[in-house]
Amino acid sequence: MKPVVGIPRALLYWQYFPLWQSFLEGIGVETYLSPPTGRQILQDGLAALGTDVCLPVKVAAGHLLALRDRVDLILLPRLVSAARREYACPKLMGLPDLVRHSLSLPPLLSPVIDRYRHDNWPLIRVALAVGRRVGAGLPAVLRSLARAVECYRRYLNLLQAGYFPQEAWEAAGAGQAPDPRAPAGDVVALIGHPYTVYDREINLNLLGRLERAGLSVRTAEQVPEATARRAAAALPKHLFWTAGQQAVGAAFHYLEQEGVVGMISVMSFGCGPDSMTGDLIARRARRGGIIPHLSLTLDEHAAEAGVLTRLEAFLDMVAAQRERGVVVCG
Ligand code: SF4
Known part of the structure; x- marks a missing residue:
């Protein structure tokens, strides 16, 4: 047996x-x-x-x-x-x-x-x-x-x-072929390791909260590896963590896309790779300076109220940007 x-x-x-x-x-x-x-x-x-x-x-x-x-x-x-x-x-x-x-x-x-x-x-x-x-x-x-x-x-x-x-x-x-699913509205890119982005208990259901706020969410895995690698090649040095390559490349890619109105980097406290890739993404987003970017570091003490307050502030910034009609980041 x-x-x-x-x-x-x-x-x-x-x-x-x-x-x-x-x-x-x-x-x-x-x-x-x-x-x-x-x-x-x-x-x-x-x-x-x-x-x-x-x-x-x-x-x-x-x-x-x-x-x-x-x-x-x-x-x-x-x-x-x-x-x-x-x-x-x-x-x-x-x-x-x-x-x-x-x-x-x-x-x-x-x-x-x-x-x-x-x-x-x-x-x-x-x-x-x-x-x-x-x-x-x-x-x-x-x-x-x-x-x-x-x-x-x-x-x-x-x-x-x-x-x-x-x-x-x-x-x-079930053997189904992909049937492309276009974003239903403005997009927020949620960047992080799949286990922090998709595990709703770890991240206090960020993905669901963004969707409930009327936003479409896009993640790092949804960017083809070759596209992410091309975008990450803008860095002066090759990143030797594969997961970091994908996260940074996907973030850089989304920062160039029309319709992306905000970005959240989800990191784990105590994660060496995240401390570097999160910073690279935040700097690049700041340099573009057009869409709001939020860095969230999660650990077991991440108090729900604190995370939600920051998320609400981020959503307010996104709403303000949308009112001004600026939704493209360069
Ligand atoms: S240290 Fe970072 S990359 Fe490594 S397992 Fe933890 S979260 Fe993942």
């Missing part, structure tokens, strides 16, 4: 879930997803990992603990590098070791994703490692990987057509 594999609804889940899910299902593995982040998950994560890591890693610890008694294995890849000559953040690289030594968990399934060196066949290496661990044969692994990659491609196309992750992976799983 194949093991039940748990997937924490945290960190890389927000980028790669359709790929993982499709692959694991294809090789006949039952998966179990931790529930959406809630107070209990947050408290368990905070209690388990103390103060030395960023909020998203603490939240991930809470999700891992939520899987503890329900699964045989937990999928927690070690992301070293997602692109040539670039790295992931050190906390993502070391996460399997950190939780293995800090939490009492079922065995971890932690294939290494390292495109810095193994640039040709990273997915095949990972798929073979996972297949071996769960007892799947080579033909099934290769067949399932091909299907999963196709599903993931559909998912990325849907994101870039204006969908958000949840609806994109449902449509991708």
